[in-house]
């Protein structure tokens with residue numbers, strides 16, 4: 001059987017993805033606010049020959065969060081630009097919102113990162129779940145789930161046209177003729193759609209990858225529809241191997257129905273990992289993190305991730321019945337509403353405790369050998385093309401993965417032993433969009 005090489009994306013989060021991570025690591029608590037923290041992780045991921053590092057973006061934080069865990073929501077593209085200078089191969093994926101950005105400025109930011117990194121940029125397309133973003137951006141309303149995704153299609157379409165607004169051969173640098181670039185090799189999108197009007201080429205030539213790699217994480221029908229149309233890397237979090245296989249199969253069918261090659265898509269489920277030299281050690285580390293976890297944080301955070309403002313809720317009362325009639329702000333909220341309908345008298349706290357879901361719901365605890373087997377099993381069953389690794393603590397889990405899991409995967413012939421390309425597209429075996437005019 002020939003297997004495609006695995007792909008890995010390292011999710012960077014302050015001190016680790018587990019909410020208690022910051023309480024167990026030795027680092028200075030302010031360290032996560034400095035460039036060195038990000039540099040250290042990027043270098044470990046690059047040493048592990050990973051495809052990319054990833055930075056999330058949430059645009060507005062609910063204030064309950066500052067009590068429970070470090071808040072370091074910098075602008076991801078700014079951080080990644082700094083990392084581009086200190087790394088040479090690792091892909092740099094940042095998040096950008098289609099609901100709270102303008103297509104021209106977002107296209108420019110990510111194409112800038114692509115130029116500065118020599119073709120290593122990726123854009124995680126999100127529609128922004130939290131309603132708090134509306135107030136932060138001075139908007140009267142936060143658009144509903146379905147409307148956000150309808151707009152997102154048009155938004156991505158415009159961005160792609162902007163990335164193509166210079167032909168690859170536009171710059172001629174003809175000193176004799178005094179022509180730096182051929183004006184005839186520009187193509188203004190002159191886009192006039194239902195939501196966006198965009199005239200004007202980008203203010204610099206086409207970037208090394210043509211288009212930064214398009215990434216998506218939505219799991220709702222609308223989210224998968226957006227991914228099927230555009231995404232080249234998807235990091236969803238189905239709860240089980242069976243669910244992940246069904247998700248990946250379904251997405252590949254939808255990708256083909258959009259006239260695209262399903263092999264031009266990597267599905268890298270988000271997997272939180274806690275490692276130890278022995279299984280007992282890994283279990284003890286995971287248990288310690290859980291013992292420190294806060295039940296208060298849990299109910300608030302699940303509401304926040306689902307797209308609600310936790311301050312509006314009483315955890316000891318039932319889920320407000322009027323909210324079950326309104327459109328759900330996310331697929332997680334859909335599950336919450338279904339659970340609340342099934343148990344209308346139950347306190348919200350109990351419903352949320354039993355709900356699960358969210359990016360950290362898949363949690364692997366074990367040794368490097370066990371993790372290597374787990375990864376291979378998921379790949380062989382068709383549940384994943386690799387993983388988005390969320391170290392429960394950082395940098396420990398990522399360093400352990402690089403030093404102890406990577407060699408096992410390499411020995412099994414599942415993982416690269418060196419970077420063959422320079423761009424993120426090359427790492428992911430993605431073709432470069434042709435653009436126009438050549």
Ligand SMILES: Cc1cc2nc3c(=O)[nH]c(=O)nc-3n(C[C@H](O)[C@H](O)[C@H](O)COP(=O)(O)O)c2cc1C
Nearest residue numbers: 056057095126128217218219220223270330331359
């Ligand atoms: C691993 C992972 C990372 C995500 N990162 C972000 C993020 O940085 N910013 C954001 O607004 N949403 C993020 N999301 C949320 C998704 O983009 C999406 O909005 C959410 O899953 C709800 O969409 P859905 O209803 O289509 O599932 C992330 C989701 C996952 C699973």
